Amino acid sequence: MNAPTALPPTLKRYLKETVRQAWPVLISAWASMAFAVIDTTMAGHTSAADLQAMSLAVSIYLTIFIGLMGVIHALIPIIGQHFGAGRLEAVGQAWGQGVWLALGLSAAGAITLLFPEAWLEFSGNINPEVMTKIRYYLYALILAMPAALIFRTIYCLGTAVSRPKVVMTINLVSIPVKALLNWAFMFGKFGLPAMGAAGAGLSTAAVSWLMLAMGLWVLRNDGFFRQFRLRPGRPRWSAQKELLRLGLPMGGSYLVEVCAFTFMALMVAREGMFVSGSHQIMANLAALCYMMPMAIGIASASLTSQAIGARDPARAMLTGRAGFVLALSGALLTSALLVSFKPLILALYTTDPDVTRLATQLLFILPIFHLFDAMQCINTYVLRAWKVAVMPLVMQVVALTGIGLIGGWYLGFGPAAGALQPIINAIMPNAPTGAATLWLTAALGLGLSALLLRLWYWRTLKRYVQH
Structure with missing residues (x-):
């Protein structure tokens, strides 16, 4: 299937087309918010220290992740323009360069998460127990970051070529998995130790890699996406400059x-x-x-x-x-x-x-x-x-x-x-x-x-x- 062919331009048609593409994006956003709700509500049933650690650690992680995610979102207009022009192989090449960018940004993000003390200077004196829990929670999220950022490249690809339901479905499927793993890791079920806030971070890492695996499976097996010949290829500085200039x-x-x-x-x-x-x-x-x-x-x-x-x-x-x-x-x-x-x-x-x-x-x-x-x-x-x-x-x-x-x-x-x-x-x-x-x-x-x-x-x- 190629890029959309030209039809008589009417505002009514594009209103419908925008709504058709926007609602899966909205559901995906709400599903992503569900992860934070699950973490917060479960932390409230462990201990006050876990709840405070969760609150502070999530604010640090989200600040870093959302900034890096914004850089990845440069793929949407780049891939969208290639797709509209019918440059299908260029779509695949741009996505591959986005994967390399995600890996580089993951390394930068990991370094910032290794030193939570620098972020928490604005919060005054933190109880040593809470600080330990914050540190382990963020260490677990370091494991999640590469998968989460590469998954955003799949999100950008699906959005740019008018296939946003792929990511929406994966997000919705992941919610009960996240809740189950939280329950197991935070409260010590199935013979596991009770890890509290750190367990929530570990479950996020596990679910992030599972979501990435599902996304890559779709890209490999869906005939629509196979037309783009999606491969990481080699990193190219010219492509990375274009992504960074916009991202x-x-x-x-x-x-x-x-x-x-x-x-x-x-x-x-x-x-x-x-x-x-x-x-x-x-x-x-x-x-x-x-x-x-x-x-x-x-x-x-x-x-x-x-x-x-x-x-x-x-x-x-x-x-x-x-x-x-x-x-x-x-x-x-x-x-x-x-x-x-x-x-x-x-x-x-x-x-x-x-x-x-x-x-x-x-x-x-x-x-x-x-x-x-x-x-x-x-x-x-x-x-x-x-x-x-x-x-x-x-x-x-x-x-x-x-x-x-x-x-x-x-x-x-x-x-x-x-x-x-x-x-x-x-x-x-x-x-x-x-x-x-x-x-x-x-x-x-x-x-x-x-x-x-x-x-x-x-x-x-x-x-x-x-x-």
Whole structure:
């Protein structure tokens, strides 16, 4: 089967095509989140030390892994353009170079995981028992990293050639396996020693290699994928430079997003545990809401890159427009649900009256935050289809770090603390000043980023049409 043939371009057709490709990506994202939920809930039934170790170690691992994963995602536009142009062997060669890149990044990631003490300097004095558990958990995840990153190359390949259900199926099948291995390793079943948090890390490593084995089996035995002649081949510096030129700013974008939420949580902690609890609910809801525009963005990026490769400007513009319409519609629907079901949503998270009261006030800003977040997300992903990644990184640094974090600190905790209080009183009455300021400045930064990225997207389209 070759690249999609040209059909009469209509927005309705590409809306359907984007939805068809986006929903498996969304299910895959939710399935990946299930791993962290399983680890956290099971750690809560072992010991307080295991739970704290899990919380700290996961934050370290995810920060590293998500940044490296972002670099690997450069494969999506590269493979997508090859596939759209009908360069089938080039698809296989690009995937092979991605495997070599994943191995190199795994080595770099492993080195950073060997020294958790450097990361935990921000957390004050850690109990020696907890530190030991963190260390062993991260050591186990070093074993997982090569498999996890190579599996992301399969994810990128499947997404770029419009076969996202492969990874979705593997992710779903892996959830019960992960739960079973967690139970065995953490609690000492089947004659194994009870390893606590370290057991969760070991089960993640085992499942990661199992997922990779399933993915490689599909690539070898599925006739659709055999047409690409998928082999690692030899590493080529020219191909690695292309991947890094696009992947490093993409990985930087992912890293900026993760670090922004991490440092927001550290600053909000100054206002006490009830405010921290309400902020954590906000952060978790924002992450869950983000999954939908992210899935639409990834689907739009792959379809747009295929159209670019096929030198079909009408299709490229329509797929980008379809993604924007879907992301905007989904964001408006999500925002309406957040407003309509606020009490029910909060009841699912907490029964503490103080946390509920504070979260109720902060949640007034979340629909606006999500709308702007969705718009900057879809514009970022569609720009990546055109191999434009540096400008989205710059915008995100300005939005999330400059306006969101630095501006939020200055206006919420720094010399100008309370300067935004009139606005906060109008939008989030009785909300804690520091947390409310951070969420408000983050929303403003995302709104500005979304606007500027949209303008840059139009500029990119104009230059493409002219050439």
